[in-house]
Amino acid sequence: MSSGHRRDAEPAAGEPHELSDRQFAAVAKALADPRRFGILGEIAASEGALPCCALSDADKVSAATISHHIKELETSGLIATVRKGRFVELVFQRTTLDAYLRRLSRSLSPTP
């Protein structure tokens, strides 16, 4: 899983991108589970990147469960994964979170 499959035709150039309906729903769902949100929080708090096994949840749930959550976070575009030897580095994608926040507040504003 090499983090290179945006399933939504994303430019990812330099400007703030917009979320498709699919990705918007995926982000919302990814944020909905407390454990997954906790994992995302740890990734976001880390400087740069950190491997899966460094997550504090790694000793609360099985490795399979962690892997499942990581995949869902990656599918939604909230994180990216980079293989670094035996490890997988997790990098927070702040642009996706920002795009989600933008669209959320914009689609619920008085005059859309």
Add this chain to the structure above:
Amino acid sequence: MSSGHRRDAEPAAGEPHELSDRQFAAVAKALADPRRFGILGEIAASEGALPCCALSDADKVSAATISHHIKELETSGLIATVRKGRFVELVFQRTTLDAYLRRLSRSLSPTP
């Protein structure tokens, strides 16, 4: 269901309130379903308030399903309900949405 049961001890005075962990999770979950989000969007877009039966989804799904979603939106604090005779008026609670956005971006910022 008279919209008067904040289950989280909310002041709702005048200042921007903060979401408890429970309410934060509830909001995230409430936003995660596309249909429910669509309903919320309609409520937010309406001037003031509108009854359940005026929702455009009301002819796509059963009334029971609408009622279920309304209840979940109300539980999360994203809307309030007011009985008006035979009807139930739905009012968007922008302060809750704002509090959610605040906490979301704050808990995922570089230096929490």
Add this chain to the structure above:
DNA sequence: TCGACGTTTAGACAATCGTCGAAGTGTTGG
């Protein structure tokens, strides 16, 4: 008063979800 209407509740069902253990895939250090 009574029936139509808007909404809610109860109960059921299929689909999805979070979780697990076990087996599989790569990769690295000894």
Add this chain to the structure above:
DNA sequence: CCAACACTTCGACGATTGTCTAAACGTCGA
């Protein structure tokens, strides 16, 4: 080379969720 390690995939299980129908509730207008 091989054993340990970091993950991923597979198949399964229980819990939750979105949806429905049917019945109940509360409120008006005729």
